[in-house]
Amino acid sequence: MWRKASVAALLALAVGYLYYGCPELPEQLLHYIGPTGDQSSQQSQQHLEQVISDAWDSLIKLPTRQWSRVAVGVNACVDVVVSGVGLLQALAVDPGSGLDHEVLHSKEDLKEAFIHFMERGAAAERFFSDKEAFRRIARAAAEYPGAKLYVGGNAALMSQKLATYPDLMVLLCGPVGPKLHEMLDEQIVVPPGSLQETDEYHLILEYKAGEQWGLTRAPQANRFIFSHDVANGEMSTLETFVASLEEFQPDLVVLSGLHMMEGQGRELWEERLKEAVAAISDIRHDIPIHLELASMTDKDYMNSIMQEQVMPIVSSIGLNEQELLFLSQAGGGPHAQLPAWNGVPDVGQVSDILLWILERHGRADPSSEADLTRVHFHTLAYHVLATVDGHWANQAAAVMAGARVASSQACGSAVVDAAKVELKAPRSFRGSHSEPLAALSLDPAAPVTAWRRGNVTFHMTPVLVCKEPLRTVGLGDAISAEGLVYSELKSRLPY
Template sequence: MFSKAQLLSFIFAIVLAITVFYIRSNSKYQVVERLKSVLQGLLRAESKVPEQHRTKVAVGFGGCYDAFLPALDAFNALNISATGSRVHHDLVNNAEELEQLFNYFFHHGAAAERYVSNKEFFQEVISMTQRYENTRWEVGGNAPVMAKRLALEGSEVLLGAQRSPNVVFGEHVTGIGHQDADDVHIIFEYDKRERWGNLTAPRANRLIIHNDQFNPMLNMLEEFAIELKKFHPKLFVLGGLQMMDNFPFADGVRENRLNALEKFLKDMAPSTLTHFEMASFTEESLLKGLIAKVLPYAESLGMNEQELPNLLAVLNNKPAQLVADSNPRVATTLDEIRELFTAVDKLGGSRKLTRVHVHTLAYQAIVTVKGSKWTNTMSATAKASLVANRHVCGNTSINLDNARLILDESFSSSRTKGSERIHVEDNRPVSCWEEGAKLFCVAPNLVCTDIYQTAGGGDNISGAGLSLQIK
C-alpha cells in the first residue's frame, strides 16, 4: 500500500509528465505551423512576378571542374591527422598547412577558398579524389554556376568561360572558346556539429583549394568583350576574381590584367546593368585593386556574412578581416550595408551603386535605391531565400521535414539606439520598408538540415535574386 504522501507524489509526477508532453507537443506543432506559413508566404511572394521572356545576361569569368567530398573522410584518406592547430595561411604548400588552414575555418564555420602553390601536393589530393569512391564531380566556378542558375530562371546567357574536357555548359548558356585542360577545384565539405579532433563545426560549410592556371589570367577577357558588343545584354555579372588571390603572377602581370578589366568595364554599354559578386579574398593588395578598378563600375554587389565586413575593413584602410560572425544579427548586417553604400559612393565611380544583396545562413537582405532600374525587390528577396534551401538540399521542392528557421520572430532595423523593431509576419515573411531613397527587404531562410551541397550556394542565391530584378 502507498502512503498518502507517496500517492500524492505519484499523481504529481504523472500530471507533470503529461504537462511536459503537452507543452512539447504544442511547441512542436507551433514550429511546424510556422514553417508552413513562412514557406507559403515565400512562395506567394516569389510568384508575384509573372513569367518573363528570356532576358539576355552576360556572366564572367572562368570555369572549373569541381570535386566534392566529405572533408573528414578526405583527410583520413590523405593520412592527415587532427592536430587542433588553427593557423591561417594565405596559400597552401603541404598537408600540414592544409590541416591548419582547415582547422582555422572549421572552428568558425566559415567558407574559404585558397590557392595551393605546391603542384605536386595538389596532384596528390586530386589522385586521392579519383580513388575515393564517393567523390562527386560537377562543372563549377562562380561564372558557370551563376550562368546555369540564371538560365534556369529564364535568361539567355553569354558566359565568359572556355569549354575544356569536362567543363561543358547547359541549355541557354553559350561559352567562349576552348582550352585543352581543366582547372580543378577540390571542395572539402562538412556538416554542422561534425567533430575533427577537439574542434566542432558551428555550422555546415566548406573549404575549397585549387591550383588554377587559366582562370587567374582572365585569358578570355578580350575575346569576350568582342562577343559582348554583339550580344547586347541587359545585365553583366562579374565573379571569380578570387582566383587572382595569392596567385604567383610575374611582375606587373596582375596589374595589367586588372587594367584590362577596368577598360572592359568602362566600355560596357550604359544600358547594361552591372553586378559584382564578392568572394573570399585575403590579399589586401588585390582587394584594394578591386576597390579601385571594379567597384566604381558596379551598380550591384553580392556577398555573404564573411565577405561584407572584410570588404568594409579594406575600404576603411584596415587589415583584411579573415573571419566574422557566422550568424550575424540582422541589425548588424543592415548597418554594414548602409556603411557600404556610403563608402562606395565616396569612390566617385562612373556608375552608382544602387543594389546590395547579402546572403547569410539565417536570412536574405536586399537593399535597392528607389527609382533605379532594379525591380521586384520583395519577390527577389523571397526567391533568394527559397533557392538557398533548394540548392543546399539539392531539391527543387522544399521538404519542411528538412528545414528550420533561425531568424527570430522580430529583429531591429539597426544597432542604433531607438531603432525600429520589425516583426516577421509568418504569412507575409518578407519584411520591406523604406529609408529615405532606399528600399530594404529581409526574408528568413528555411535553413536546410539535410545537406546535399553548400558550395555554389552564394552563386545560386545571387543569381536567383538577380533573375527577378532585371526587366
C-alpha cells in the same frame, strides 16, 4: 513555457494577418496553424516554417520586364566534391590546431586552414601554390570513395541556374574544358574562344554539422575550396568575354572570378586588375553589370576593387557575411573592429555596412558618379537586399526568391519541404546598430521586412535552413542568380 507561449502568440498573429491583412494568400495556409494554439513546440515550429514557405510561393512573382539575354563570365571549372575529413585522413595528415593561410603551400597548410574554418562552420577559398602537390591531392580526391564531379566556378554555376529559365538565353565565357563543356546545360552558349583542351579542377572539402575531427567540431555544414588554377587566376578569358558581348547583345552582364587573381601575387594582380577594369569599361553603359564577390584575404586587393577599380563601374554586387565584414575591415567601414561574426550576423550591423557601401562606393551619395545601386547580402539564416531608391523594382520578390532557392537546393529538392528545414533567423531585430531605429519583426505570413535609411531601402527575409544539407557548394551563386532573375532595372544612369 515562455517560448511555447511566444510561438503560439506569433502564430495567432499570423492567423489574423492571413484573415485580414493579406487576402491574396491561399486559404489552405490556415490549416497549418491550429485554432487553439496547443500544439507541441515542434509541431508549431514546423507549421511556422510551412506558413513561410507557402507565403513565399504565393508572394514571389516575376517582374513586369524580364531579362532575355544574360552574359556570364569569367571563372569556370570542374568541382571535385569530397568529404574534407575523409580526404585529409587519406592523405595521412593528423588532426591538430587550425591556422588560416592566405596561400596554401603544403598538405600541412591545407590541414590547418581546413580546421580553422571547420571549427567556425565558415566557407572559404584558397589558392594552392605547389602545382605538383596539388595534382597529387587532386588525384587522391578524384579516387576517394563517394567523390563527385560537378560544374564549378561562380560564372558557370550562375549560368546553370539562369539556364533553368527556358526563355532566358545565357552566354558563358571562361576556361571551359571538354569535361565541363559536356556537363553544361545545352541552353548555354559558349564562345569558341573560351574553349580549352584541358579542364581546371577545384577541390571542395565538405563537412557536416556536428562532424568531428580530433578536437574540432563543426557547428554547421559548410565547405573549404582550394585549387591551383592559373587560367581562372589570371582571368585569362576576360577580353574574350567582353569581345563576345557585341555579337551576343545581352541586357545583363554577370561578372565573377576577381577573387581568383588574389593568389597570383601582388605584381600580377595589380597589372591584371587595371586591364580588367579597362575591359569592363568597354561594356556599353546601358547594360547593367552584377559583380559576384567571393572569399578574399588581401586588404590591399580588396581596397583596389572597392575604391579605385571595379566597384564604381558595376550596378550590383552579391556577397556573403565573410566578404561583407572583410570589405568593411579593408576599407575602415562600420564594425571593422569585429574580428569575426559571433553566430548569426546582427541584422543592424549588416545594415550599417550595406548602407556604408552604397554611400561610400555607390549612388546613395547624390554627388557620386558611381553606378552601384544594389547589394544582395546572404548568410545562412537570412538575406538582405539593399537598393538605392529609384533604380530597382520587385526587390521583395527577389530577396524571397533567393532565400527559397537556398532552402530547396541545400536539401536537394525542387520545392521547400517544411519537415527538412528550420527557421534560424531572428524573430525581431533592428534595422541599424548605430542609429536609434524602431524595432522590426518577422511576419511569417508575409516573410519580407522592409525599412529605409536615407535614400536606401532594405528588404530582409529569413532562410529556412536545411537540417541535413546534401550540398553546400554553389548556394551563393544560385541565390544571386535567382535574385537577379526576379529583379527589374527601373532606369540606367546617364552617361
